[in-house]
Amino acid sequence: MMKITKEKMLEKQGYRLHILPSKKYKTINIVAKFKSELKKEWMTKRALLPMVLQKATQDHPSPRQLQSALENLYGTILSSDGTKKGENHVISFRMEVANEAYLNDRTPLLEEALRLFHNVLFNPKSENYAFDEKIFNREKQTLEQKITSIKDDKMSYANMRLIDHMCKDEPYAYHVHGYPEDLEKLTAADLYEYYQTFINHDLLDVYITGDVDEDEAERLIDKYFTRENASNQALIEKKTNTQPVDESKEIIEEDELNQGKLHLGFRTHTTFGDEDYYALQIFNGLFGGFPSSKLFMNVREKHSLAYYAASRFESHKGLLLVFSGIAPDVYEQAKSIILEQVEAMRNGEFTEEEVEQTKELVVNQLLETMDSAQGLIEILYHQVLSGHMVEAEELIENIRRVTMQEVVDMAKKIELDTIYFLTSKEGGEK
Amino acid sequence: MKELVYEQLKETIYTETLDNGLKVFLLTKPDMVKTFGIFATDYGSIDQTFTPLGKDETVTVPEGIAHFLEHKLFEKEDRDVFQDFTKQGASANAFTSFTKTAYLFSATSNIEKNVETLLNFVQDPYFSDQSVEKEKGIIAQEIKMYDDQPDWRSFFGTIQSLFHEHPVRVDIAGTVESIDEITKEDLYTCYETFYHPSNMTLFIAGNFDPEEMMKQVKDNQNAKEFAEAPSIHRSYPEEPENVAKAFEKIEMPVTTSKCMIGLKEKVAGLSGRDILRAELLSSMILSHYFSKSGEFYEELYENDLIDDSFHYETDLDRQFGFTILGGDSRNPDELAKRVKEMLHQLKERHISQEDFERMKKKKIGQFLRAMNSMEFIANQFSHYHLLGIDLFEVLPEIEALTIEKANDFLENWIHEDRIAVFQVVPPQAD
Missing domain, CATH: 3.30.830.10 (Metalloenzyme, LuxS/M16 peptidase-like)
Known part of the structure; x- marks a missing residue:
């Protein structure tokens, strides 16, 4: 049978790199996946963190400046989300950038995009070990609203309630958007402290796919992704705990x-x-x-x-x-x-x-x-x-x-x- | 068979109009595993009043019938067509919009058989009194599902505020009462009038040989007989230029209010190219001011008038056009007031050359991203084709846009009497 995908997996300093060359796409996708265990006290922080990181960096210190920088790179898209996967919590940052090959312009788009990606993850706007107060407070409000408005989408709400009842005593029941009572207490310094844990201890996998040269992709990602403090990571199996149902x-x-x-x-x-x-x-x-x-x-x-x-x-x-x-x-x-x-x-x-x-x-x-x-x-x-x-x-x-x-x-x-x-x-x- | 080569995008389209009038487009994608086919008719929810094939008098059919017909085409005397696709490893679907009804499949094997099934099931209707009755219960639940979705209610409510008479203001699925009136005879009348091959397009994208595919489609069509079809006479009511209701508010059990600002667009007398330009310019301008990098977005976001749910869209057609902006808001009245002020300011604003270049780049990036999806290409190509626009010419069209054209567009865009505000708010205490 024909080989469907060609994946090159490499152990790097503090992360695993997956290179997937493909001629199918007119863009290049880079995804960084951060994995941790599910802990109730982390849920709210992990919901808020990607929202704050995506808003500003040291060199693009306002949301608008950061977005403009992305737009200048042919409308490069950066998005993030957090999901529960079994007993794990995964935060994904996704970037999609146009492939230079289709443009009448020869800017080194991929490298510029990776530099921005690097800054979003590793150089967020912060001061005195805290995130920017204004950005933090605004995102806190947005998250609060997200939590309350789950009720407006009846299908998601019913699904959440089912899991609440079904997995009552299991980490899987933790809410992916976090909890209002935890959110209220959270400060910009608390979140920054948690950010240090996240950026140094989450298991990180970086994927790149598109019509790229493997060596060039590896060189560029090497340049912009290094986690000095993170240990190398082996594939660790974490089996979910499953028990027979006593009574439905x-x-x-x-x-x-x-x-x-x-x-x-x-x-x-x-x-x-x-x-x-x-x-x-x-x-x-x-x-x-x-x-x-x-x-x-x-x-x-x-x-x-x-x-x-x-x-x-x-x-x-x-x-x-x-x-x-x-x-x-x-x-x-x-x-x-x-x-x-x-x-x-x-x-x-x-x-x-x-x-x-x-x-x-x-x-x-x-x-x-x-x-x-x-x-x-x-x-x-x-x-x-x-x-x-x-x-x-x-x-x-x-x-x-x-x-x-x-x-x-x-x-x-x-x-x-x-x-x-x-x-x-x-x-x-x- | 004509071959259209698009150098910059590295794509080729093979096309032919068959003897019975069916327009066929083939796009080969040798790197993709999947093949996607869409068989669409130029017939949607707005086509309610028309002269049936072979008759002299116009008729008006019940609201929601195009969508009802779409559901019923899948059911045959002895089987459900979904099963046929299932047997051939394909997934099938369909949708009805204001102006189109489309049937589609995607598959990674049995491509010839699946193309055959697609053509044959759409061209072989079977409607019975019993199956029409049965469908009413299913569609009633579809309607009720939408009734509970505040986003859908706010979108449709805005359209209803914008239009006085035009059937675009009728919900695509109709109402529980209107679909109850539908009979088997109505379905045949609509089918015979609008499903003639000369009113339809077939678009197939994927991994196949174009010569063989075209031959297969031709053989299939040549084996079938169709009545002579004069051009279809559809009639639409006179629609004033101004909006039907400048302000409307409904109550729903939502936790956060929603506020939409609708613009009624002028489309009368526009050529396909004019429509494309207007669509490109309005989306670029909205994106410049109201996307996350925009100054208006920044102001609205910082003042807590909007959140991440804020979005905008423009839909221009031969018959009608609208732009809608909005989302969740804690202060819907203030949001409506500010957005209206901002829209009126657009004309006085000066877009710099540098900004305009960035707007173009962003649009180009967006377009290339969309072109990764065969579904997008097939849907959009068919949609644009009906308007006389070539999807693959969009890229050069964006590159050719100038700041002068943008300023001309802005000069005539916003008029107070073509703006409507629609809000969904939580129940108010008496």
Whole structure:
């Protein structure tokens, strides 16, 4: 089989460098991923930190100056986000810069962009061991607003509440935007102190992809990424702690809405790198991952109860989540139809042919994701998170090897943990 | 088959208009694994009043019918088309906009079969009373989902404030009441009028041989018969130049208010090229003042009138045009007042040559970034084609823009009677 991706991985001073030359793109993408364990007292700081870092550097001391500098480089984009991945928290900084080869102008764009990237991470605007007060306070306000407005997006809100209940005593339930009470107390000096921990102790992986010369890319990144104080890092496996479900929970909460949000959380007890991870992918495809799946065909097409009814899984925590938007008065019906689909999966009510088709859909999805620069990097980063090196080719072979029995075994392995329903104040279940 | 070579972008398009009028565009992307196909008709939610094929009198069909028809084309007498794509390892989707309905697939294998499926399912409608009834429940849930989304409500509310009569003010999905009136006969009337090949474009991008692909499409089309199609007669109401409502406010259970400022754009009499220039200039000017590097953004952000959710967009079409700016705000009245003042100031402001060059660079970078995505290319190419614009000529068009053109544009852009403010606010205590 053709080699799908060419990844060169190099150990550098305090980080790992991944070079992925590709002629697919007219831009170059650079992603820096910082990983730490999930700790409640860090959540608010880790939510706020990338927001503050992205606003100003010593040499571009106002948000507007920093943005203008990026714009001068043909509208280079810099963004950041923080996510939970299993028992880890990952902060990603992403930069996308036009490839000089397509321009009628010969500025050394990549080098200039990397210099800016370096300054954002390593030379933020600060004074007396604290971030700039004005920027800090403004970002604090923005984060506070972000925390309160989660409630305005009912799908995300219901998902958050499901995880709150389901993972109550686990780090995975910590809120990715942090907590208002922690935010209120936080000072510009506290955050700067945490920044020192972050910049020196998080595990860092840097990816670069695009139509670049490997040696030149390595030389440039070497020049702008060095962490003197950080130790070199081996791939460390941190297995999520998964326990059998004692008794499943059913939780109904009320809110002001037209459409009820029915979300179900299952434990898969399977994570990336496990042997049966591939069977989980096929299970999810047949169950709720595609428009041909049982959830879509039954909840939507057969019973017209919903516009969307789907499932997805979290690769590093071992969760499978089902979500659907339904009228408040069909809760019992929708719930039993969803649970019947799980039973049908356990009873092997699907054909060999459907298994084969689902494998091809999963492979197709994987290949499509790898056509996009950011998608490719996300897939490769699974390896870092899990401590398992699996080549893209191997992933595909393993998907194709899954048997019908393995899918049934997976269906039997998953356990219902929590049913969560966010419903309207007046029109709920009678 | 014509071959269009774009040197600077290193892209080639193969195109031909077939005997039945279908316009075909092929873009080869040998480095990509994926192939993406989009089959689109020049028919959207605004095409409500028209003369049906073979009739003399105009009819007005229920609101939301183009979108309803899009849903129903996937269902055949004996099967669901999603399953056909599934069997061929592809994922399929569709969307309806104000002016277009599009059907798409992406796949990494079985490309010929998937192209065949795309052409055949769109050109072989099957509507029954029973399946029309069934869809009403699903679409009602889709409508209710949007009803709960404050961002969608504020976007659409702004459009409704801008337009008095034009059907752009009708929600694309219609209302629960309007879709209830839809019959199988209505669907056939719309289908026969608007799905004639001469009203459609096919765009395929990916890894294939263009000669063979064109031959396949031709063979497929030559084997089918279509009635003679005179040009379609659509009618739209007279729309005044001013806005319908200068100010409107609705209450929703949101934690943070939203405030949108809408501009009703003049498009009557503009050629495709004029529209493209206006679109480029308005987005460059908005980006110069209202993106994160802009002085207006800085002022609004520092005064806590906006947050990260602040955004702007311009949509220009043959029939209508609008620009919308806004987002979450703790002080929506003050935000509306300041943004209106800023818009009125634009004319007096002087853009320096240096700033203008930076604006152009940013736009070029943005364009190159977008060109990484085959989906963007295929969607945008088809959209622009209907307006008489060549997507691949956008780059030279940006490079050729001058500061004089920008100043001319600014001279006539902002008028008080073409501005509308729309707010979504939390329920007010009586």
